[in-house]
Amino acid sequence: MADNKGILVVGEIAEGKLAPITAEALGAGRRLADELKEELSCILIGDKVGDAAKAAVAAGADKVYTTEDAALKDYENDAYMQVAEKAAKDLAPRIILLGQTSMGRDLAPRLAFRLGVSAVMDCLELAIDGATKQLLCTRPVYGGNAKATFSSEALPQIATVRQKAMSPLAPDAGRQGQIAAFPVAIDAGKVRAKVLETVKEEVAGVKLEDAGAVVAGGRGMGGPEPFTKELAELAKILKGAVGASRPPCDNKWVPDTIQIGLTGKIIAPELYIAVALSGSSQHMSGCSGSKCIVAINKDPEANIFKEARVGVVGDWKVILPAFTQRIKELTQ
Amino acid sequence: MNMIVCCKQVLDPEAAPATFKLDAANNRMVQPPEVKPVINPYDEQAVEAALRIKDTDKAAHKVTVITLGNNLIRDVVKKPLSMGADELILLEDAAFEGGDGFAVASALAAAIKKVGQFDLIFCGRQESEWDDGQVGSGIAEILGVPSVTVAKKVEVAGGQVKVERVTADGFQKLEASMPCLITVSNELGEARYATLKGIMAASKKQPIVWKPADIGLDKVGAAARKTKVVKLFQPVKEGKCEIISDDDLKVAAGKLADKLREYKVI
Numbered sequence: 001m002a003d004n005k006g007i008l009v010v011g012e013i014a015e016g017k018l019a020p021i022t023a024e025a026l027g028a029g030r031r032l033a034d035e036l037k038e039e040l041s042c043i044l045i046g047d048k049v050g051d052a053a054k055a056a057v058a059a060g061a062d063k064v065y066t067t068e069d070a071a072l073k074d075y076e077n078d079a080y081m082q083v084a085e086k087a088a089k090d091l092a093p094r095i096i097l098l099g100q101t102s103m104g105r106d107l108a109p110r111l112a113f114r115l116g117v118s119a120v121m122d123c124l125e126l127a128i129d130g131a132t133k134q135l136l137c138t139r140p141v142y143g144g145n146a147k148a149t150f151s152s153e154a155l156p157q158i159a160t161v162r163q164k165a166m167s168p169l170a171p172d173a174g175r176q177g178q179i180a181a182f183p184v185a186i187d188a189g190k191v192r193a194k195v196l197e198t199v200k201e202e203v204a205g206v207k208l209e210d211a212g213a214v215v216a217g218g219r220g221m222g223g224p225e226p227f228t229k230e231l232a233e234l235a236k237i238l239k240g241a242v243g244a245s246r247p248p249c250d251n252k253w254v255p256d257t258i259q260i261g262l263t264g265k266i267i268a269p270e271l272y273i274a275v276a277l278s279g280s281s282q283h284m285s286g287c288s289g290s291k292c293i294v295a296i297n298k299d300p301e302a303n304i305f306k307e308a309r310v311g312v313v314g315d316w317k318v319i320l321p322a323f324t325q326r327i328k329e330l331t332q
Numbered sequence: 333m334n335m336i337v338c339c340k341q342v343l344d345p346e347a348a349p350a351t352f353k354l355d356a357a358n359n360r361m362v363q364p365p366e367v368k369p370v371i372n373p374y375d376e377q378a379v380e381a382a383l384r385i386k387d388t389d390k391a392a393h394k395v396t397v398i399t400l401g402n403n404l405i406r407d408v409v410k411k412p413l414s415m416g417a418d419e420l421i422l423l424e425d426a427a428f429e430g431g432d433g434f435a436v437a438s439a440l441a442a443a444i445k446k447v448g449q450f451d452l453i454f455c456g457r458q459e460s461e462w463d464d465g466q467v468g469s470g471i472a473e474i475l476g477v478p479s480v481t482v483a484k485k486v487e488v489a490g491g492q493v494k495v496e497r498v499t500a501d502g503f504q505k506l507e508a509s510m511p512c513l514i515t516v517s518n519e520l521g522e523a524r525y526a527t528l529k530g531i532m533a534a535s536k537k538q539p540i541v542w543k544p545a546d547i548g549l550d551k552v553g554a555a556a557r558k559t560k561v562v563k564l565f566q567p568v569k570e571g572k573c574e575i576i577s578d579d580d581l582k583v584a585a586g587k588l589a590d591k592l593r594e595y596k597v598i
Binding site for chain 2: 077078108109110114116121141145152194246256262263292294295305308310319320322327330
């Protein structure tokens with residue numbers, strides 16, 4: 001595939017709009033495309049693409065392809081693969097980018113294997129090797145205890161990008177770009193794994209991904225109550241959200257949807273207050289992009305103190321009420 | 333029903349970050365000998381998912397575990413047997429080392445083809461070394477079977493497999509035809525402990541060992557890679573945490589809040 005050219009972002013639509021992760025992937029893709037002096041395109045797949053196509057142009061795409069079909073309402077691998085495979089073959093991009101999301105983690109590997117290549121998942125940084133034009137993908141490995149940079153000669157190079165790791169461009173409604181239909185006749189008979197029902201378990205209040213301040217608890221919270229009392233109270237004062245490391249989720253103290261970490265949510269708030277959590281590399285993978293990390297932990301050797309900007313060593317039961325009280329005074 | 337579970341022996345991901353050392357010559361991380369390797373935790377949960385189905389009719393269902401690697405420690409890789417799996421196949425050879433997701437999935441798919449009969453294949457959602465998360469989907473693609481990833485519940489009914497797949501804001505219920513490959517996430521719940529009876533039974537079972545030639549592949553491991561590792565490195569942590577202290581913890585807590593105002597984050 002020596003003629004492969006350009007970058008294709010396989011985009012996502014969330015609640016009728018261009019998903020933030022797609023704007024981030026387009027931001028990264030724009031930078032790479034400019035360096036290669038090649039085109040950046042985006043394919044949007046769904047039952048209705050609507051204004052998301054214009055948003056993709058505003059976010060940096062030169063060309064936006066839209067594939068609409070009632071059978072594409074929910075993400076189903078066998079249906080979306082029909083579109084992704086055709087796009088990869090017909091458009092022959094050099095690089096295909098997806099988000100490391102529920103869809104991207106599922107679609108990217110199968111697409112890669114179908115095309116006879118291997119994907120690089122969950123990338124934090126993307127760059128072009130000037131000499132070979134190859135994509136260099138840097139990602140965390142060993143649970144965040146190391147990083148590795150990967151490349152490959154085989155084209156297309158496929159990578160997924162971690163949420164909040166890449167900067168989107170400021171949306172520019174004046175940007176020029178083409179929008180074209182990319183029709184694919186979906187063979188519903190080939191869809192072997194079908195979605196029967198989608199269940200949302202979103203917690204009330206500020207969404208974790210959007211919160212400017214996050215108060216997270218770990219194993220040391222000791223049970224479910226502090227998450228709905230002390231941590232929730234502090235989060236409310238900060239107009240933020242409550243999160244957790246993995247042990248509270250595994251112990252069913254809190255819903256799985258508030259897990260922050262490598263396999264949970266990836267967040268980058270202004271303020272991250274880590275209470276009674278050790279700060280394992282896996283957990284830090286989900287919050288290391290936070291602007292200011294605050295640690296409260298009784299173990300001075302806990303890894304969280306290597307990650308935090310400021311902290312107090314001691315029992316959260318003593319510290320948190322006084323801390324919350326003072327925060328309340330300062331913010332009112 | 334025949335179920336196959338793919339398990340990997342990995343460095344202990346729960347060990348302290350300081351135990352991970354860079355082996356730059358071999359582009360991998362190593363741990364000191366006193367830190368014992370483990371079965372990748374998600375893979376243990378994949379074994380658990382298969383065993384929960386086996387529990388519904390022990391005589392009717394068979395669980396075969398396949399583990400790929402080199403210098404595999406027997407009492408580590410036998411853990412799925414002591415949990416209740418029926419058979420263990422080891423793809424064990426120096427040539428299997430250094431593979432990427434493509435190389436590993438190709439070898440496991442070849443081994444599964446050799447096993448021949450399978451209704452469900454389980455993998456962990458990702459392994460804790462390269463955190464790649466594409467081997468499961470890759471095996472499914474090579475074998476031409478459907479896949480459902482990041483499952484928290486798996487049941488078989490009416491010749492179909494019903495799966496609850498974890499999403500960012502909840503989950504989806506899916507139904508798939510079999511054979512099907514499923515990758516399992518931690519939301520499935522904890523894997524069972526090995527029982528004493530299970531450990532005794534496992535100690536008597538000898539794993540079947542296959543070499544690359546046994547699965548009909550000339551290129552495996554590093555030779556079958558599609559991607560190359562340009563660089564493996566440990567990011568330097570600044571570790572400049574300012575510890576606020578006071579004889580009275582409550583005073584320290586107040587000072588911590590004042591500090592956040594000083595930083596202009598509140």
